[in-house]
Amino acid sequence: AMPSAAGHADGEGSPIFGVTIPENYRQWEMIAPSQEDGSFNELRAILGNAISVKAYREGTLPFPDGAILVKLAWKRVPSPEFGGAFVPGHATTVQIMVKDSKRYAFTGGWGFGRFVDGQPVDRAQHETCFGCHQANVKEHDFVFTRLAP
Amino acid sequence: AMPSAAGHADGEGSPIFGVTIPENYRQWEMIAPSQEDGSFNELRAILGNAISVKAYREGTLPFPDGAILVKLAWKRVPSPEFGGAFVPGHATTVQIMVKDSKRYAFTGGWGFGRFVDGQPVDRAQHETCFGCHQANVKEHDFVFTRLAP
Ligand code: HEC
Ligand code: HEC
Numbered sequence: 001a002m003p004s005a006a007g008h009a010d011g012e013g014s015p016i017f018g019v020t021i022p023e024n025y026r027q028w029e030m031i032a033p034s035q036e037d038g039s040f041n042e043l044r045a046i047l048g049n050a051i052s053v054k055a056y057r058e059g060t061l062p063f064p065d066g067a068i069l070v071k072l073a074w075k076r077v078p079s080p081e082f083g084g085a086f087v088p089g090h091a092t093t094v095q096i097m098v099k100d101s102k103r104y105a106f107t108g109g110w111g112f113g114r115f116v117d118g119q120p121v122d123r124a125q126h127e128t129c130f131g132c133h134q135a136n137v138k139e140h141d142f143v144f145t146r147l148a149p
Numbered sequence: 150a151m152p153s154a155a156g157h158a159d160g161e162g163s164p165i166f167g168v169t170i171p172e173n174y175r176q177w178e179m180i181a182p183s184q185e186d187g188s189f190n191e192l193r194a195i196l197g198n199a200i201s202v203k204a205y206r207e208g209t210l211p212f213p214d215g216a217i218l219v220k221l222a223w224k225r226v227p228s229p230e231f232g233g234a235f236v237p238g239h240a241t242t243v244q245i246m247v248k249d250s251k252r253y254a255f256t257g258g259w260g261f262g263r264f265v266d267g268q269p270v271d272r273a274q275h276e277t278c279f280g281c282h283q284a285n286v287k288e289h290d291f292v293f294t295r296l297a298p
Contacts, residue, residue, distance in 0.1 A: 026178070033182035033194045035225065035235040045182045045194065045297070074297060076184065081285045081293055086184040088297040136230045144230060148194070148223060148237040 015123035019098050019113030022049070025070045029053045032148035035076065043076045043088050046145045052099075053147075062109065062141040067099040069143065092116070097143070108134065108142040164272035168247050168262030171198070174219045178202045181297035184225065192237050193222045195294045201248075202296075211258065211290040216248040218292065241265070246292070257283065257291040 013020045028047040036042045048056065052067035073095070074088035094115045101109035112129035114121045133142040162169045177196040185191045197205065201216035222244070223237035243264045250258035261278035263270045282291040 029176050030179040030194055030196065032237050033192045034228075034237075035184055035192060037233045037235070040233075043182045043184060045179055047179065072297070079183075079293065084186045084189075085293075086186070087295070088181050088183075091298045144228065144234075146236070148221070149240045 011118065012120055014096075014111075014113035014115075014120040014126055016126045017098075017104065017107075017111035017113060019096050019111045021094060021096065021113070021115055021118065022068055022070065025049070025068075028070065030148075031056060031069070032145050034145070040073075041076050042073045042092060043086065044071055044073045046071045056147040062101075063099045063143065065099050065101055065109075069097045069145070071095040071145075093121075094118075108138075110142055160267065161269055163245075163260075163262030163264075163269040163275055165275045166247075166253065166256075166260035166262060168245050168260045170243060170245065170262070170264055170267065171217055171219065174198070174217075177219065179297075180205060180218070181294050183294070189222075190225050191222045191241060192225045192235065193220055195220045205296040211250075212248045212292065214248050214250055214258075218246045218294070220244040220294075242270075243267075257287075259291055 011020050025047060028049055031046040031048045031053070034044045034046065036044065047070045049068040051064060052069055055063045055067055071094070073092045075090055075092060076086050077089035079085035079087045096113040098111040099109055100111060104111045107130040110130070112126060114125055114129070130142070133144070137144050160169050174196060177198055180195040180197045180202070183193045183195065185193065196219045198217040200213060201218055204212045204216055220243070222241045224239055224241060225235050226238035228234035228236045245262040247260040248258055249260060253260045256279040259279070261275060263274055263278070279291070282293070286293050
């Protein structure tokens with residue numbers, strides 16, 4: 001296993017960044033849900049570890065080292081039980097951003113990882129992460145998601 | 150303050166049920182996000198206390214006494230930073246279900262509370278809760294939401 005930015009040595013790390021899936025992330029506090037239209041057609045939820053949640057609540061930018069954000073995504077499917085409601089279908093990707101301002105100095109201090117069924121996707125996909133976050137949310141430390149009230 | 154089914158005496162309880170907003174629920178584990186179309190046009194997230202999360206993970210039905218589910222809802226607004234993505238706008242309602250099989254024996258063991266800006270809505274609205282949950286998800290202990298993978 002690669003050394004892990006997320007302090008967790010199990011599982012394979014992402015190309016370029018060596019980010020792995022953090023332990024117990026499913027128990028982390030929810031930052032916000034989100035949804036994407038079009039061909040994605042997904043429901044999503046962004047969870048954060050304690051360091052990131054503290055930074056959100058206190059409005060600290062840039063996020064401090066050790067902050068980790070995890071975005072869970074599922075296909076958006078109609079509720080079988082109630083018309084007009086949509087619920088998570090099968091899980092598609094788990095995406096991770098880990099703040100380590102030294103190690104990831106060339107990508108805004110963030111290391112990126114995208115996983116499908118627990119396995120990191122290829123290098124080419126990981127070359128796209130920072131570009132998009134930089135182009136759109138540079139002024140918010142490269143993070144789209146705001147803390148939902 | 151009314152005596153609270155959620156073990157928390159602050160704030161006004163809901164009509165009929167006396168359910169109050171539990172402390173620290175925003176830190177609870179996320180069960181699932183959801184979305185509703187039409188005039189609601191909302192993003193939602195259902196959070197659960199430790200008793201409810203354990204029941205979900207172990208597949209325990211009916212939910213044991215002490216289980217609490219909280220549904221947060223926000224207007225669904227387009228991300229100002231990325232076309233095709235939708236994010237939480239202003240908060241609309243906080244809705245709560247508290248399991249107490251004795252106290253709420255006549256409504257499937259669940260007490261209901263709907264809050265807007267921290268205040269419970271009127272009695273008439275609270276008369277609708279159980280009817281809808283009973284009509285649609287009686288076989289799942291009156292709970293729509295499944296644990297998202
Ligand atoms: C084409 C644009 C684009 C690319 C490429 C992209 N992202 Fe994002 N990312 C977004 C948008 C938009 C959001 C916020 C909306 C949402 O919730 O999906 C987001 C949100 C995230 C979040 C939640 C934190 C935040 O910034 O809101 C993580 C984690 C994340 N992306 C990781 C990745 C990883 C890892 C990659 C590459 C493997 C990647 N992203 C590539 C557009 C992109
Ligand atoms: C017309 C139907 C309807 C009525 C009336 C209704 N609900 Fe629900 N409720 C739903 C549906 C559908 C869901 C699941 C979809 C979603 O996430 O919004 C849900 C979900 C919930 C949840 C999350 C747990 C679960 O069952 O999934 C809570 C808590 C809840 N409702 C509370 C209330 C309260 C409190 C009231 C009354 C003040 C109420 N509901 C009235 C349809 C209804």
